[in-house]
Amino acid sequence: MLRSCLSLLALCFLIPLHAADLSIDTGHGTRVWTTAQLLARPDAQHISIPADVAFRRDMQYRAVPLTALLPALKTQDRLQFVAKDGFSVDLPASLILNHAGAEAWLAVEDPEHPWPALPDNKGDAGPFYVVWTHPASAQVSTEQWPYQLVRIQLTQSVATRFPATAPEATLPADSPVRRGYQVFQRTCFACHTLNGQGDSHLGPDLNIPHSPTEYLGDDTLRAFIRNPQSLRRWPEAKMFGFPTQESLSDADLTALLAYLHYMARHKVIP
Template structure:
């Protein structure tokens, strides 16, 4: 057997190396290996009946996320950063609650990898934020980040990125204000706006041009509801936002925010 073939055969028999989760919670940095998390005293088997990423029931070895967030308070703000640049902004309150909706950090066992997310794609590992009873707290799909590498505590979105803020003179019940909240929950994980944000996946949604400026309204709604129905390409990452995730009134508010921000470019 040639040396290169023998080496490849040897490597294929070895288990995958343990991954590292980085926590930056304002009290220094801490790292957990997948091996340590799988052996965590609070780790247990969790059944997820409607997995957002795999679109089917899944079973994971997982740790209650609250058990890893020492010192974090409900009023704090956290960000989960994925390997591909996805940056999920999350208020800490729902992540700390013991139920009925509870956040779990699912941990991929290097010796028993999870299935790929699709043809030619990796799995959701090594670390994946999953929820039991998510409907009890209105947990949205963007609050299920996968391939997590880092969780860190930060100032709120409003404090870090004032360029995202709508006109402060708008009335408190303006749909634009509701749209801004929905933008943070559903869009900011992948998109920046006015150059503001930490995401690196999708394009900026205001500069140089806002999508409300170049999409006909019906087609823009189609893009948000079902991106592949409007334009298809193999490496597309944007998920569709069905009415069960973003109802028509919420979609109207989100579009109102985008139209408003087209007048506030920076």
């Protein structure tokens, strides 16, 4: 019995704790990549990311160009990135295929050289993490750096999948509410639901039973979105905030508030 226990314990030390599988489906069947397979790809290379979004410092990664893992991706496609902690974010293929100079990479954690823990007790970023070189050139937001990935898959538009989050079709095309809806999808929908709809439940619903616009003034809400700790000090909080113009411009923040005010008048009880 003792020998069996010791054998199992030894096996645990031999198995890389951070090795994992990543499932990718772009509409042509699911492909599962292992950590070892990704690290061994001929297009894997070492890249440097200054001021990494998750780690908040310069980082070095072994990474694969994301487009190389997404065969036959079309500009009009949308992809859903799902993390093991429930985080889920949709990215338009047009962002990944952009010609502005930003490039998306799949960083792969080497089990023999694990990444450090995330700051503020937020756990691990591995085993797979989408990082960007030159993100500002394509206005890549902080929420578009998904980590702890387990799955990437083709999806439909947010309005199609979750109609209770969409403004009414009668709104003008240039309405700030429509712009705010796009900002909401890029910045908030990765962690929150709205009107009970959405993939991720890391944060509370932003309309049911109350919209934050109903209990916070716009100035306070702006400050909270920029820096959540400015309202309540909570070391375990997962929301990073959007402190810079690059992560969320003032104009986009104004549009986001317009969308939240609008949706507060269009509640759908789940």
